[in-house]
Amino acid sequence: MRIDVVTIFPEYLAPLDVSLIGKAATAGILDIHVHELRTWTHDRHNTVDDSPCGGGPGMVMKPEPWWEALTALVPPGSEDGARLIVPTPSGRPFTQRVAEDLATASHLVFAPARYEGIDRRFIEAAAERMPVEELSIGDYVLAGGEVAVLVMVEAVGRLLPGVLGNAESAKDDSFGHSSQGGMAGLLEGPVYTKPANWDGREVPPVLLSGNHAVIARWRRDEALRRTAQTRPDLIEALDPAALDKKDRAQ
Numbered sequence: 001m002r003i004d005v006v007t008i009f010p011e012y013l014a015p016l017d018v019s020l021i022g023k024a025a026t027a028g029i030l031d032i033h034v035h036e037l038r039t040w041t042h043d044r045h046n047t048v049d050d051s052p053c054g055g056g057p058g059m060v061m062k063p064e065p066w067w068e069a070l071t072a073l074v075p076p077g078s079e080d081g082a083r084l085i086v087p088t089p090s091g092r093p094f095t096q097r098v099a100e101d102l103a104t105a106s107h108l109v110f111a112p113a114r115y116e117g118i119d120r121r122f123i124e125a126a127a128e129r130m131p132v133e134e135l136s137i138g139d140y141v142l143a144g145g146e147v148a149v150l151v152m153v154e155a156v157g158r159l160l161p162g163v164l165g166n167a168e169s170a171k172d173d174s175f176g177h178s179s180q181g182g183m184a185g186l187l188e189g190p191v192y193t194k195p196a197n198w199d200g201r202e203v204p205p206v207l208l209s210g211n212h213a214v215i216a217r218w219r220r221d222e223a224l225r226r227t228a229q230t231r232p233d234l235i236e237a238l239d240p241a242a243l244d245k246k247d248r249a250q
C-alpha cells in the first residue's frame with residue numbers, strides 16, 4: 001500500500017518512521033511519503049490560506065495547492081485503487097470497520113487540514129476523480145488533522161498482511177472493535193502476567209488452571225461484562241447469532 005500525506009507540518013508525521021509502521025515501511029509493506037503542501041504554492045509567501053468568504057473567524061485553506069498536490073500524487077488516469085481521506089470533526093466516525101475497509105485500498109492520500117478547513121470545492125472536485133472519505137477520530141476538536149492521520153495510518157497499517165507477527169495477528173484482536181475473531185465487537189477483558197501474586201493481589205486462579213476451554217469461557221464472560229458496563233451500545237449492536245446460550249446467561 002502506498003500512503004501519501006500532504007501537510008503544512010511534515011514534522012508532525014515523524015512518528016510514522018517509528019515502531020510498527022516504521023518497520024512495515026522498511027519492509028516495503030507500506031510505501032509512505034509525507035509532502036509539504038507549500039510545495040504546490042507559487043507566490044512569494046507560499047500562501048495556503050485566505051479569509052473565509054462570507055466573513056467569520058479564522059482562515060480557510062485555499063483549494064489550488066491541494067488540487068495541484070492531489071493531481072501530482074494521483075495523476076489523471078491513475079485513480080484506480082486510490083482514495084482521498086480528509087480528517088475532519090464533521091466527518092463519519094473512523095471505526096475498526098472503516099479501518100478494515102481502508103486496508104483494502106492500494107493507495108491512500110491523506111489531506112490533514114489546519115485553520116477552519118479546506119475550501120469545499122477541493123473536496124467536490126476530488127470526489128469527481130476518486131472516492132473521498134471525510135472521517136473523524138472522535139467527538140472532540142483538534143487544531144489540525146495530522147494527529148488523526150497518525151491514528152488512521154496505524155489502525156489501517158496494522159491490518160495489512162505481514163505487519164503484525166503471527167503472535168499478535170489482527171485476526172485475534174481482543175481489544176474489542178474488531179469485526180473478526182471470537183471476541184468480535186466486544187471490549188477486551190482484564191489481562192494479567194507474572195508474578196502470580198503482586199502487591200498482595202492474585203492473578204485469577206482460572207488463568208493458572210491450564211484448562212484452555214474454561215479460560216476461554218472466563219475471558220469471554222469478562223469481555224461481555226466489561227462491554228456491558230463500559231459500552232452497552234456495543235452489546236446492543238451485537239448480532240444475536242454471535243451470542244451463545246452461556247453468553248445470554250451473563
Ligand SMILES: N#Cc1c(-c2ccc3cc[nH]c3c2)n[nH]c1N
Pocket residue numbers: 086087088089112113114115116117135136137138139140141142143144145146148
Ligand atoms: N479527524 C479529525 C478531528 C479534528 C480536526 C481535523 C482536521 C482539522 C483542521 C483544523 N482543525 C481540525 C480538527 N478534530 N477532531 C477530530 N476528531
